[in-house]
Amino acid sequence: MLGLSDIWIVTAYLSCIAAAALCVVYGLKNWNAGSENEIQQVAEEKLWQKTENEMDEKM
Amino acid sequence: MIYTTIVTLVYLFAVAYLGFIGYRQTKTTGDYLVAGRQIHPLIMALSYGATFISTSAIVGFGGAAGSLGMGVLWLTFLNIFFGIFIAFVIFGKRTRKMGHNIDAHTFPEFLSVRYRSRFMQGFAGAIIFFFMPIYTAAVIKGAADFIQSYFSIPFEISLLFFVAIVAVYVWMGGLKGVMYTDAFQAVIMFVGMLLLLIFTYYRLGGITEAHQQLTDLINNEEVQGQVAKLIAGGFRGWTSMPVGGSPIWWSLVSTIVFGVGIGVLAQPQLVVRFMTVRSNRELNRAVVSGGIFILMMTGVAFTVGALSNVYFFKSTGKIALLAAGANDSIIPEYIKNYIPHWFGTLFLLTLLAAAMSTLSSQFHTMGTASGRDIYEKSLGGKGGTIIVTRFGMLTTVIISTLLAWLTSHLDVSMAIIAVGTALFFGLCAASFLPAYIGALYIKSLPRAAAKWGMIAGFTVSTFWIFFIHEKESSSLQLCRFLTGKTSIVKDTSLGYLAMIDPIFIALPVSFIVTFTIWAIYRAKKKHDLDASHIDRCFKGI
Numbered sequence: 325m326l327g328l329s330d331i332w333i334v335t336a337y338l339s340c341i342a343a344a345a346l347c348v349v350y351g352l353k354n355w356n357a358g359s360e361n362e363i364q365q366v367a368e369e370k371l372w373q374k375t376e377n378e379m380d381e382k383m
Numbered sequence: 384m385i386y387t388t389i390v391t392l393v394y395l396f397a398v399a400y401l402g403f404i405g406y407r408q409t410k411t412t413g414d415y416l417v418a419g420r421q422i423h424p425l426i427m428a429l430s431y432g433a434t435f436i437s438t439s440a441i442v443g444f445g446g447a448a449g450s451l452g453m454g455v456l457w458l459t460f461l462n463i464f465f466g467i468f469i470a471f472v473i474f475g476k477r478t479r480k481m482g483h484n485i486d487a488h489t490f491p492e493f494l495s496v497r498y499r500s501r502f503m504q505g506f507a508g509a510i511i512f513f514f515m516p517i518y519t520a521a522v523i524k525g526a527a528d529f530i531q532s533y534f535s536i537p538f539e540i541s542l543l544f545f546v547a548i549v550a551v552y553v554w555m556g557g558l559k560g561v562m563y564t565d566a567f568q569a570v571i572m573f574v575g576m577l578l579l580l581i582f583t584y585y586r587l588g589g590i591t592e593a594h595q596q597l598t599d600l601i602n603n604e605e606v607q608g609q610v611a612k613l614i615a616g617g618f619r620g621w622t623s624m625p626v627g628g629s630p631i632w633w634s635l636v637s638t639i640v641f642g643v644g645i646g647v648l649a650q651p652q653l654v655v656r657f658m659t660v661r662s663n664r665e666l667n668r669a670v671v672s673g674g675i676f677i678l679m680m681t682g683v684a685f686t687v688g689a690l691s692n693v694y695f696f697k698s699t700g701k702i703a704l705l706a707a708g709a710n711d712s713i714i715p716e717y718i719k720n721y722i723p724h725w726f727g728t729l730f731l732l733t734l735l736a737a738a739m740s741t742l743s744s745q746f747h748t749m750g751t752a753s754g755r756d757i758y759e760k761s762l763g764g765k766g767g768t769i770i771v772t773r774f775g776m777l778t779t780v781i782i783s784t785l786l787a788w789l790t791s792h793l794d795v796s797m798a799i800i801a802v803g804t805a806l807f808f809g810l811c812a813a814s815f816l817p818a819y820i821g822a823l824y825i826k827s828l829p830r831a832a833a834k835w836g837m838i839a840g841f842t843v844s845t846f847w848i849f850f851i852h853e854k855e856s857s858s859l860q861l862c863r864f865l866t867g868k869t870s871i872v873k874d875t876s877l878g879y880l881a882m883i884d885p886i887f888i889a890l891p892v893s894f895i896v897t898f899t900i901w902a903i904y905r906a907k908k909k910h911d912l913d914a915s916h917i918d919r920c921f922k923g924i
Contacts, residue, residue: 327594328453330623336456340682343463347674350472351667358476358663361923365662368483 387728394571394732398552398739401564424660428669429569430740431656432676435466435647436572437741438525438734439518441684442714443800447639448688449703449713450613450798452621453597454635455688459681461644467673470648475657475666477823477924482658484922489748490651491756494815494837497822497920498830499912503837505761508752510814510841511651514807515752516779519745520786521803523549524711526738527787528800532715533731538791546784548735549742565744568736573679575733578726579718580683583690586721596693598622600702609702621689630882634854637884638805639798645886646808649815652748680737684714691717710798750776793858802854805884810848813840813889817897825901826921829911832900840893847885855885 328334359365448455478493487493491511495504523546530541552564587593600606601620610618617629625632647653660666688703691713695706698720707716718730753775758764764771790799817836821828848855849862850871856862857869868874870881904910 327591327596327598328622329598329620332624333453333456333622336454336460339460340456340463340678343460343468344674344678347463347468347670350468351669351671351674354664354667356664358665358667362662362664364923365483 386725387731390728391731391735394735395548397567398564401567424665424668425672426563426566427656427660427665428672429676430563430565431653431669432673432680433565433569433572433737433740434652434656434744435462435650435741436677436680436737437522438529438738439521439741439800439804440681441576441734441737442525442528443521443711443798443804444639444643444681445684445688446707446710446713447798447801448685449691449707449717450710451618451625451631451635451639452623453686453689454624455639455685456682457636457640458644459678459685461640462647462681463674463677465644466647467670467677470653471657471666471670471673474648474654474819474823476663478654478657479660479663479666480924481823481920484924485920487658488655489751489756490654490815491752492760493654494818494822494833495756495760498818498833499916500830500834501761503818503830503834504756506837506841507651507815508756508761510810511752512749512757512775512779514810515651515745515749516783516786517803518807519742519749519779519783520790521800522738522741522745523783523787524790524803525800526734528711529715529718529731529734532712532719533727539788542784542787545735545738546780546787549739549746550780552739552743565740568740569676571729571736572733573676575729575736576679576683579687579722579730580679582722582726583687587690587693593690593693594622597690600692600696603696605700606696606702609705621692633882633884637882637887638809638854639801642805642809642812642884642886643801645816645890646805646810646812649811649819650808651752651811651815652744654819655748687717688714691721694721711800746776746779749779753778797854797858802858805886806848806855809884809886809889810841810844812886813844813893815840816890817894821897821901822920826917827905827910828897828901829904829909831911832897832904835900836893836897839896840889843892844885844889847888851880852883852885853881856881 325331325334326337328337444455444458481487481497482493485493485496487496489508491504491507494507495501523542526545527538527542530536530545531538534541584590584593587596598620601610601623607614613631617626617631619625625635657666660669692703694717695701695703699706703713703717704710707713718727722730750772754768754770754772758771759768790803793799814837817840818833821833821836849859850856850866853870853873862871863869870878872878872880
C-alpha cells in the first residue's frame with residue numbers, strides 16, 4: 325500500500341495524517357469554546373500584571 | 384552566492400528588527416520572563432511549533448530517517464498526538480489556569496509553588512541549567528552542519544558564525560519579542576518544508592512511485608552490501624520496521640520515538656507557552672495550526688530523509704549515509720546536491736529560523752533557570768535577577784557551543800543530534816512528568832511524592848545515561864574511565880540492557896516512587912499541603 329512494504333510503516337504514515345486531522349477537527353469543533361468567563365479571565369490577567377509590577381518595584 | 388548572502392541578510396535584518404521591538408517592550412522583570420499573556424492563538428501555536436521544531440528535528444532526525452528509514456514517522460505521530468493534542472487539550476488548559484492562579488513564571492516555579500517546595504524549584508532549575516545545553520548543542524550542530532556543507536567552510540567557522548548571530552538576537556529580545564519572531568520564522572519554516580516535500584515527491588514520480596523506489600532499494604545487491612552491518616543489527620529496509628527486539632529496533636523505538644515523543648510533554652520551554660494565552664478558546668484554536676505545522680515539519684523531514692537514499696544511490700551508487708559521510712550530513716548534502724540552488728537558499732533560511740526560534744527559547748529558559756529559579760527563589764538572592772539571568776544565558780551559550788564543537792570528535796555514523804536531543808527529552812520526562820501530571824490532576828498528591836519521584840527519575844536516568852545505555856555512555860567516557868568498559872552490563876548476562884533507552888527505565892521508576900509515596904500518605908490519611916493552598920491552585924479548574 326502506498327508503495328510501502330510494511331504495514332507498520334503504512335500505519336505510521338497514515339496515523340500522522342490522522343493525528344493532524346484530529347487536531348484540525350477538534351480545534352474547529354471547539355473554535356469558540358472556552359471563553360465563557362472571559363471577563364473574569366481578563367480581570368485575573370490585570371491582577372497578575374498589577375502584582376507583577378509591584379514585585380518589580382520592590383526589586 | 385551573492386543572492387544567498389543578500390536574502391540571508393534581509394532575513395536577519397527582519398528578525399533583528401522584530402527582536403528589537405521585543406527588546407523595547409522589555410520593561411520589567413516579569414515582562415522579560417513570561418511576556419504578556421494576551422497573545423493571538425495563531426501566534427501562540429506558531430511560536431510553540433517553532434520552539435518545538437528545530438534543526439535537531441529537521442537535520443538530526445531527518446538524517447536518522449535517512450539511516451533507519453520511515454519508521455521514524457512514529458515519532459511524527461507522537462509529536463502531533465502527544466506534543467500538540469494531549470499537550471494543549473489535556474495539559475495546556477490546566478497549566479494555563481493554574482499558572483495564573485499561582486502566578487508562576489517558569490516551569491520550575493510552577494512545580495515549586497504548586498508543591499510549596501523551594502527545593503523543587505532549585506533542583507528543576509539545576510537540571511535545566513546543566514543538562515539543557517546538551518539539547519542546545521544538538522540544535523546548534525544541526526545549523527552549523529548545514530552552513531558548513533552549504534558554503535563548504537570549516538565546521539568551526541560555521542559554528543562560531545551561527546552562534547554569534549543567535550547570541551546577538553537572543554540578547555536583544557525578551558520572550559515577547561521572541562514570540563512574534565518565532566511566528567515569523569514558523570511561516571518561513573512552513574513554506575520551506577512544503578516546497579521540499581513537493582519537490583522531492585515530484586522528482587521521484589509521485590507519492591506511491593517514490594515510496595516504491597525506496598522499498599525496492601533494499602533488494603539491490605550493491606545496497607545490501609553497503610548495509611550489511613545494519614542488516615546484522617536488525618535493519619530490513621527504509622520502508623520496514625527493524626526486526627523486533629534488535630539493537631536497531633531498540634534505538635529507533637526506545638530512543639528516537641519514545642524518548643522524544645513522550646519527553647515533549649515535560650519540556651520546560653514549551654510548558655511556559657501555555658501561560659501566554661488568555662483563555663481555553665485560544666488553546667482550542669491553536670490546536671488546529673499546531674497539528675498541521677508539526678506534520679509539515681517532522682513528517683516532511685523524516686519522509687524526505689528516507690527518500691534521499693533513492694537520490695543518493697541513483698547519482699553516486701551509495702546509500703545516503705555513505706554518500707553524505709555522516710548521519711547528520713544527509714539532509715544538508717541532499718539539499719546542496721539535489722535541490723535547485725534558489726531553493727537551497729530558502730531552505731537555509733528555514734533551518735536558520737528553526738534553529739534560532741528554538742535556541743532563543745532555550746537560552747531564555749536556561750537564563751531564567753539560573754536567575755529566577757536557582758538564584759532568586761531557591762537560594763533567596765535579592766535583586767539583580769536580570770543580571771544573573773543574562774550571565775546565566777551567556778554561560779550556557781558558551782557551554783552549548785563548546786559541546787557542539789566537541790561533538791565533531793564523536794563517531795559520525797551515530798545520529799549525534801538525535802541522541803543528544805533524546806537524552807534531554809528523556810531526562811525531562813523522567814524527572815518532571817509524574818510531578819507535572821500530579822500537579823495538574825491529583826489534589827491529594829503530597830509534596831514528598833512529587834519531590835522524591837523527581838529525584839528518583841533524575842537519578843536513575845543519569846545513572847543509565849552514564850553507565851548503562853551504551854550509545855550515550857560510550858561517548859560520555861565516564862564509565863570507561865571508571866570501569867574500563869563502555870557499559871557496566873556489557874559482556875554480562877544483562878548485556879541487552881545496554882540497548883534500552885533511559886526513559887524506558889527511569890520514567891516508570893519515577894512514576895512508581897511518586898505513586899507509592901502517595902499511596903502511603905493516603906493510607907495514613909496524611910497530606911503535607913494544606914487545603915486552602917490546594918483550593919487556590921485549583922480555583923476555576
